[in-house]
Amino acid sequence: MAGILDSVNQRTQLVGQNRLELLLFRLHGRQRFGINVFKVREVLQCPRLTAMPRRNSFVRGVAHIRGQAVSVIDLSLATGGRPIEDIKNRFIIIAEYNRSVQGFLVEGVERIVNINWEAVLPPPKGAGRYSYLTAVTEIEDELVEILDVEKILDEITPINAEVSEAVREQSKEGRSLEEMTILVADDSTVARNQVKRALNSVGVTIELVKNGREALDWLKAKAEEVGGDISTQVPLMVSDIEMPEMDGYTLTAEVKANPDLKNMHVILHTSLSGVFNQAMVKKVGADDFIAKFHPDELASAVHKWLITDEPAAKAQLE
Structure with missing residues (x-):
């Protein structure tokens, strides 16, 4: 119990200070992306994936992790890029969004950084991959892109927004x-x-x-x-x-x-x-x-x- 309370206290220190923690990762090349650490359950080397019939083309397969079947989404494909290759040597980020758990296939995972939300800006206007961004920030003089995961998931499994x-x-x-x-x-x-x-x-x-x-x-x-x-x-x-x-x-x-x-x-x-x-x-x-x-x-x-x-x-x- 003491460990849980300590963890809550540590996390809530960020609250009201307009700060966040980002896990940095790559899809192809040097470009870095970020995902809020609060949404990440764990990061694993990509396990063997099971192919599923009639799956969405962005879903590379299903991973069986700790007794749970998790769909693994190729983030590069889902944002208009080329597929990630040699997946057995790549990584998956297990994350929880909108009451469900997904795995995001990425090329490499770097580290966690703590930054101020004031340094996180809306994405530049334009077509192409920028339509999949919710924000950008600069870390070590390089642009880090924060993906609109809700848009990606909605394109794969659209949510019914109608009220009963x-x-x-x-x-x-x-x-x-x-x-x-x-x-x-x-x-x-x-x-x-x-x-x-x-x-x-x-x-x-x-x-x-x-x-x-x-x-x-x-x-x-x-x-x-x-x-x-x-x-x-x-x-x-x-x-x-x-x-x-x-x-x-x-x-x-x-x-x-x-x-x-x-x-x-x-x-x-x-x-x-x-x-x-x-x-x-x-x-x-x-x-x-x-x-x-x-x-x-x-x-x-x-x-x-x-x-x-x-x-x-x-x-x-x-």
């Missing part, structure tokens, strides 16, 4: 929501569109931004416009955690520390999984945490925070 009829009917109950706006912050284009489709059933205006810095600027501008507390007009924000320039934890801490913004509810909606999330959510003062992506859960949580008062809603979480 029962939840749509539930969202019609309670006070009128037409005059309200929900702010959605996420750096993944796919994720923003998924959230927008799911929340259209709630019947409120949706404002989309690409990172925590944009979200905070938008909220401050809205507070200036209304002359104070914005919670009657913008009662709720749904935010990803991993975002360039400012992450969702830091964004939440900034919101809760601002007198004009603090009464707004915050749902952290993320593909990050693991035992550390509840401690992190509590530390920054978020109202709710939902793992991606289940449209009914998200729509129900949004409806709950829009129609109930804070004490009643928080009692449901305990």
Whole structure:
């Protein structure tokens, strides 16, 4: 138990400091890529893969790891590159995204670096492989690219973002929501569109931004416009955690520390999984945490925070 608590304490030291840890890896050549360490379970030399009939062309096979069958995705193929060769001498990164476990085939794995989210910037605009990036950063005078894994996974196994009829009917109950706006912050284009489709059933205006810095600027501008507390007009924000320039934890801490913004509810909606999330959510003062992506859960949580008062809603979480 002491070991678990120490691990939680070490991880939560990053919370609110706008920092992240990246595992650096390569696909072909010298170009380096990064993945958030929180999403990584382990890194292994690629085991023997079992071919599966009618599999997606980006999936090189299935690995049997610790009693679990894990699909292994060739990240180079999935982002428009050539396939990774000599796979028995390559590596797989076992990661958890959106409530499922995947293996990512890479050419080589380097090391873990600790950096500030302010040094992580949105990708350059353009066609080609840049469409698969959510962010870029510079390490040792070289560009490191952070892939939009949610887009890659959605192209392999598309997620149904439609809300069920029962939840749509539930969202019609309670006070009128037409005059309200929900702010959605996420750096993944796919994720923003998924959230927008799911929340259209709630019947409120949706404002989309690409990172925590944009979200905070938008909220401050809205507070200036209304002359104070914005919670009657913008009662709720749904935010990803991993975002360039400012992450969702830091964004939440900034919101809760601002007198004009603090009464707004915050749902952290993320593909990050693991035992550390509840401690992190509590530390920054978020109202709710939902793992991606289940449209009914998200729509129900949004409806709950829009129609109930804070004490009643928080009692449901305990």
